[in-house]
Amino acid sequence: MAINGIKGFNDILPGDVEKWQHIEATARRVFELYGFSEIRTPILEKTELFCRSIGDATDIVEKEMYSFVDKGENKVTMRPEGTAAVMRAFIEHKMQALDPVARLYYMGPMFRYERPQKGRYRQFHQIGAEVTGVSAPTVDAQVLTMLTHFFAELGLDEPSLQINSLGCPKCRPVYREALKSFLLSKIELLCEDCNRRYETNPLRALDCKSPGCQEATKGAPAMLEYLCPECAEHFEATKKYLELVGTTYQINERMVRGLDYYTRTTFELVTGLLGSQSAVAAGGRYDGLISDLGGPALPGIGFAIGVERVALLLAEKDFSRRPDLFIAALGDEAHAEAFKIMSALQRLGAAVEIDYEGKSLKSQMRRADKFKSRFTLIIGGDELARGTAPLKDMDGGTQSDVALNADAIVKVIKG
Numbered sequence: 001m002a003i004n005g006i007k008g009f010n011d012i013l014p015g016d017v018e019k020w021q022h023i024e025a026t027a028r029r030v031f032e033l034y035g036f037s038e039i040r041t042p043i044l045e046k047t048e049l050f051c052r053s054i055g056d057a058t059d060i061v062e063k064e065m066y067s068f069v070d071k072g073e074n075k076v077t078m079r080p081e082g083t084a085a086v087m088r089a090f091i092e093h094k095m096q097a098l099d100p101v102a103r104l105y106y107m108g109p110m111f112r113y114e115r116p117q118k119g120r121y122r123q124f125h126q127i128g129a130e131v132t133g134v135s136a137p138t139v140d141a142q143v144l145t146m147l148t149h150f151f152a153e154l155g156l157d158e159p160s161l162q163i164n165s166l167g168c169p170k171c172r173p174v175y176r177e178a179l180k181s182f183l184l185s186k187i188e189l190l191c192e193d194c195n196r197r198y199e200t201n202p203l204r205a206l207d208c209k210s211p212g213c214q215e216a217t218k219g220a221p222a223m224l225e226y227l228c229p230e231c232a233e234h235f236e237a238t239k240k241y242l243e244l245v246g247t248t249y250q251i252n253e254r255m256v257r258g259l260d261y262y263t264r265t266t267f268e269l270v271t272g273l274l275g276s277q278s279a280v281a282a283g284g285r286y287d288g289l290i291s292d293l294g295g296p297a298l299p300g301i302g303f304a305i306g307v308e309r310v311a312l313l314l315a316e317k318d319f320s321r322r323p324d325l326f327i328a329a330l331g332d333e334a335h336a337e338a339f340k341i342m343s344a345l346q347r348l349g350a351a352v353e354i355d356y357e358g359k360s361l362k363s364q365m366r367r368a369d370k371f372k373s374r375f376t377l378i379i380g381g382d383e384l385a386r387g388t389a390p391l392k393d394m395d396g397g398t399q400s401d402v403a404l405n406a407d408a409i410v411k412v413i414k415g
């Protein structure tokens with residue numbers, strides 16, 4: 001019996017992979033305009049890194065991590081997200097000595113043991129970006145503007161930006177207590193998870209999808225009403241800078257993120273086109289994370305984009321590539337000449353196809369059709385004798401004779 005892949009782990013096949021490459025290339029191009037450099041960190045990290053950063057009482061750490069003990073008795077985890085690993089690397093390599101303001105981006109697979117469905121997988125891919133060392137709200141506005149710029153470059157205007165502020169260690173505990181007292185009389189309405197998390201993480205009830213939690217949190221106080229003056233000022237300034245550069249947003253005061261490291265600005269890019277998996281990108285500030293992980297007291301902010309979800313939004317677009325030229329050949333001698341010209345043209349930078357086995361002209365032309373090549377060249381005995389052959393422009397329908405050498409051909413097909 002054939003062996004299949006694992007549930008929630010997908011192959012990305014040719015035909016689809018071109019779309020992925022386009023998404024990745026767009027991210028590189030846009031992020032580099034904003035001064036970001038790529039960082040690559042390993043897939044495996046110490047389990048402790050994620051427990052300490054994402055938080056013990058989160059769904060990710062409680063239920064979703066691919067953790068195991070390796071052959072050296074080390075507790076390790078396949079990264080469920082990128083921020084903790086990038087900050088671990090920032091601290092480990094003392095990157096702040098070079099410049100406390102590091103602007104880093106990354107792309108690659110992440111792993112969470114979630115229930116697979118459309119837009120939610122166990123191995124999924126993120127493109128993320130992080131900035132360290134700046135608390136100024138200009139950087140919040142810039143990170144959000146870069147994120148929306150990336151989506152606009154892909155021609156996706158639909159996902160809308162929602163923002164909130166989760167305050168800081170000074171004001172959030174006050175809010176937590178206010179929310180807990182509000183929920184106390186309604187505790188029996190909360191779902192099992194939110195009931196259990198009432199003490200450790202009561203904010204999660206605000207964005208829980210269960211009807212009981214939605215009922216219980218109706219009219220609940222909002223974090224925004226409890227921000228300390230510094231956090232309130234930071235949030236106002238972030239909004240002002242977003243408006244200054246024309247980045248549109250909505251405030252979602254119920255947005256709480258599923259990771260504990262967030263402070264102040266948090267955000268999600270939300271789409272109505274992917275059912276319940278509505279967040280195509282998300283992130284926020286994490287001003288305490290770097291020091292919590294044993295590094296310098298520097299703030300940070302960043303986001304991660306879910307690549308599978310972006311690919312789903314681009315489902316209608318065709319990213320398949322076309323060769324520049326297909327060479328059809330009749331007879332052994334012409335076949336050898338076609339092979340030689342193909343090889344020379346490829347070294348000159350043209351994408352060329354032939355039929356390896358030199359089948360009938362009809363079947364070669366069927367292959368040319370399948371490849372949707374931009375030009376076709378047909379070589380037979382007469383053409384070999386003349387040293388020229390008809391080159392057909394498949395889009396324009398025009399045809400002209402061209403000398404049978406790569407330099408002459410490349411001028412026409414790449415010219």
Ligand code: HAM
Nearest residue numbers: 081083120121124279280281282283284302303304306
């Ligand atoms: P997150 O909200 O857990 O944040 O994930 C970010 C994005 O990854 C989500 O909005 C979604 O598009 C995608 N995603 C998450 N889980 C899955 C899944 N199982 N299948 C498919 N896509 C998924 C973080 O990971 C933070 N590290 C973001 C961040 C960066 N915050 C600051 N810097």
